Amino acid sequence: MVYPPCMDLTASALVGELRANANPAERSQKHYHGSAGVLGVRMGTLFEISKRFTALPLTEVDRLLDIAEYEPRLAAFCVLDFKARKPKLPADERRACYELYLGRHDRIDTWDMVDRAAPRVVGTYLLDKPRTPLFDLARTTDPLRRRTAMTAPLAFTKSGDSAALADLFALAELLVDDTDPVVSKPVGIALKYAGTADEPALRAFLDQHASRMPRPALRYAVEKLDPAVRQSYLG
Secondary structure (H helix, E strand, O other), X not given: OOOOOOOOOOHHHHHHHHHXXXXXXXXXXXXXXXXXXXXXXXXXXXXXXXXXXOOOOHHHHHHHOOOOOHHHHHHHHHHHHHHHOOXXXXXXXXXXXXXXXXXXXXXXXXXHHHHHHHHHHHHOHHHHOOOHHHHHHHOOOOHHHHHHHHHHHHHHOOOOOHHHHHHHHHHHHHHOOOOOHHHHHHHHHHHHHHHHHOHHHHXXXXXXXXXHOOHHHHHHHOOOOOHHHHHHHHO
16 A cells, blocks of 8 residues: 655654554564553555655654554654655755654664664765764664664665775774674674675685684674585585
């Protein structure tokens, strides 16, 4: 179903549409492992509704993040992502999206909020700026902040920016032996896509660090390598 653009650009209107499409008995959101309640909205429907609200003012996006249930907060990060996809988004609004994401990181309590928004909202914004905020996140005790540090650089892998790609590898080195699955999986995924941009750099990284990596992360990292090369790292 294709939804028309929304005319009532308020957080309450978006939440109203989510509630109208909720069915908690059928959609208990078993993938969600946070402590908040769920409305029970199908993910495809949530994404379609969020897209209709792409023009939602950031003050209203901020209000969504104050709602306890899972889906309104995920919708907030979807709206930020849809905004960041706009190639002609004004620089000040792009910066404001980035600042809202980091400023309300405490409202992220599940991996899919990070994965939905971090690459375009955080990574794309930092492409031409110092990546110090990512290194700060990588050194925190919060695994979801560390996930942001490693997921945002996915934006670097197709940029052609060698300095940005070097920072991706540096972040991966900081987190290479992180055993929390919330972090180790994105380390492997980021390395996999970095290798498509610079395979020699990936292989040099693996030559040095593969023995320290959690096995699932290593499997992701070598996924796109030639089978023989892949097997040499997996043993």
